[in-house]
Amino acid sequence: MTADPYQSRLREGPYGFADLVHAEWTKFRTVRGWVIAVAVAALAIVVFALAPGQQGSCNTVGCTVPTGPGGEEVSDGFYFVHQPLTGNGSITARVTSLTGQIPDLAGAAMRSGLVPWAKAGIIVKASTTPGSAYAAMMVTGSHGVRMQYDFTQDLPGLVGAASAASPRWLRLTRSGDTITGYDSAHGTHWARVGTATLAGLPPAAQVGLFTTSPQYLQTSLGEASVSGGPSVATGVFDHVSLTWPGGSWAGGNLGGGGGGPGNTGFSQAAGTFTITGSGDIAPAVSGGGGVGVTVAQALVGTFAGLIVLAVVGAMFMTAEYRRRLILFTLTAAPRRGRVLAAKAVVAGAVTFAAGLAGAAIAVVLGQRVLRGNGAYVYPAGALTQVRVIAGTAAVLAVTAVLALAIGTILRRGTAAVAVVVTVIVLPYLFTVAAPILPSRAAGWLLRVTPAAAFAVQQTLIQYPQVSNTYTAAYGYYPLPPWAGLAVLCAWAALALGLAVFLLRRRDA
Structure with missing residues (x-):
């Protein structure tokens, strides 16, 4: 992706953090390639949800699951x-x-x-x-x-x-x-x-x-x-x-x-x-011992959008190094940690908004497509669906911030994206999308790597009195939703801390 050149929008003289955020937002929105990439990421989530995929027989034989006294299936x-x-x-x-x-x-x-x-x-x-x-x-x-x-x-x-x-x-x-x-x-x-x-x-x-x-x-x-x-x-x-x-x-x-x-x-x-x-x-359960799919099936495009937004997050910093514009930015704003914080706020806010829109459309329309294809979709309450949508947007936003931090550390966009793909996308592919790892290894990866954050998309409950394949491939993650997101946030916080440390010590 080629970033359009831009000029530093920081004014001379005293300024506050809000001014830094405004300046970084101005930089972001004036680079047409970044804006298009964010829109493409949101669109990718929706396109994957609407594409022909999971098939079922509910259209021909019907799928009726009883409801218990507590409203559960x-x-x-x-x-x-x-x-x-x-x-x-x-x-x-x-x-x-x-x-x-x-x-x-x-x-x-x-x-x-x-x-x-x-x-x-x-x-x-x-x-x-x-x-x-x-x-x-x-x-x-x-x-x-x-x-x-x-x-x-x-x-x-x-x-x-x-x-x-x-x-x-x-x-x-x-x-x-x-x-x-x-x-x-x-x-x-x-x-x-x-x-x-x-x-x-x-x-x-x-x-x-x-x-x-x-x-x-x-x-x-x-x-x-x-x-x-x-x-x-x-x-x-x-x-x-x-x-x-x-x-x-x-x-x-x-x-x-x-x-x-x-x-x-x-x-x-x-x-x-x-x-x-x-x-x-x-x-009733989903997985090897049950039938049907969950709302998360409508969000299979999340990983595609995540890769695009990781590229944007990394380039938000590395483009300045490549074009030597970082010299002007740090001259106008000598407090380097605040510059990186302002970039993180802008990158996180923009990608969260895009992810929220894409995930909301995908969840609403994707379920209709799945049911239209005859698949049985386990119902999820309104609050659960809101959590899945907001959680997915948060995963995308924090991933962009992580990519920004890694880009600051490495100063190379390609290398930064490669690191993000290695620690998030590959664990997701090997444990969820195309599971090839033993369950213990998969569970370990989804506890300690940033890919743990995909737990925000789970809507199912594990029951010890029901034999089933309780693995992430079937929608059962080893961590609760917000605990999984916390793992990603911890990685992003550590990366940001290291990025601030190096940004202050190294020459621009």
């Missing part, structure tokens, strides 16, 4: 053996076995295996409508006994797996809209696991036994590659008792449960229930 699929029961009471059952089948990725249809969060247990649910409130006690594949309720809450109970030699007794009691869960190893001494308040639980709730098994995942290349498929689980129950007046049991797949291979269903003989189910009762 959820998975609510399982095989349910239940009956309507009214008023207060309790249900007790003993689980003597939990086994499963998982996809055989070597070629055979299925093989024996149990996913860690396969579940078999008892449940009190407001209705059979997917997403309705519930509380459940369950045995899991490898996480022991758990009490879970309203999809996001998870409490630990007894450790270990259920077997005929070491069964697990489970109990739920209802008092109004309060459900209390208990477990026992022998059915004589009970321990309270937790209590849940299910707001609006109707007098007549659905109570019974369930089994479900979520997606099986197998990762390779350090979680850079994910494969898998639906799984099934079979739970065996006996000693089932109700303190309500009992009726007849009905069984069926709830909420799309039963999508796994093989047959789901239940059988009852001599007081023993055998239930086979597939699906999950948990928050």
Whole structure:
């Protein structure tokens, strides 16, 4: 990029910091190439958002995700053996076995295996409508006994797996809209696991036994590659008792449960229930263990805009060295640190404004394009979208300031841009855009390099009770949004400090 020549706009005589900022702004806006470059950066963000990309099948098959009591999107699929029961009471059952089948990725249809969060247990649910409130006690594949309720809450109970030699007794009691869960190893001494308040639980709730098994995942290349498929689980129950007046049991797949291979269903003989189910009762997630994309998909052009703005930031200083105009600037403003600070204010403000406009348009229109292509986009609240837009603009602004500082240190625009690309763009490409690094290495890069700032674009929550590939490639960063941005700010602050130090010590 060739910068047009400009004259120093600093007046002679005393001046304040506002005068320095005004002078630097005048320099910036009179160089046509820089102004065009900033506009191109904003346009690049929008163009990438509108380009054909992520495809899906929601236009043909429809994509409807249930909503939980808290407004979050959820998975609510399982095989349910239940009956309507009214008023207060309790249900007790003993689980003597939990086994499963998982996809055989070597070629055979299925093989024996149990996913860690396969579940078999008892449940009190407001209705059979997917997403309705519930509380459940369950045995899991490898996480022991758990009490879970309203999809996001998870409490630990007894450790270990259920077997005929070491069964697990489970109990739920209802008092109004309060459900209390208990477990026992022998059915004589009970321990309270937790209590849940299910707001609006109707007098007549659905109570019974369930089994479900979520997606099986197998990762390779350090979680850079994910494969898998639906799984099934079979739970065996006996000693089932109700303190309500009992009726007849009905069984069926709830909420799309039963999508796994093989047959789901239940059988009852001599007081023993055998239930086979597939699906999950948990928050919905994106990634290898889920479906859909996030708002961040509409901002894939951020890195392109970032490179352009890094060039502008670096040249804002290096152009003065190349044309020897820095001599006039520092003669008119001998306090060199203030000159660099004024340049940082102008570079940051201009790039923030451009990034804000580009990101806002990309988020609004990009989501429409994705949905028009049949992709499922996980909803994000208005405040979350504002945070993503403002955070993206902040990343671009701080990157421009970082490039300005590195340009001051190196005095070479090409070298400064190369450094920015090395510490921001390459880590992003290798961990997010085209992940080729093991998850631990990728997580480390996204904690200590300036690329950590892209965490401002994440809108998803990690749930320990949901197996998934929680990596940046799927929208899960190792740092919270503003912590990631703070890493970039720290790099920029250190670079600015070094730049001021060298600017004061070196000849112009």
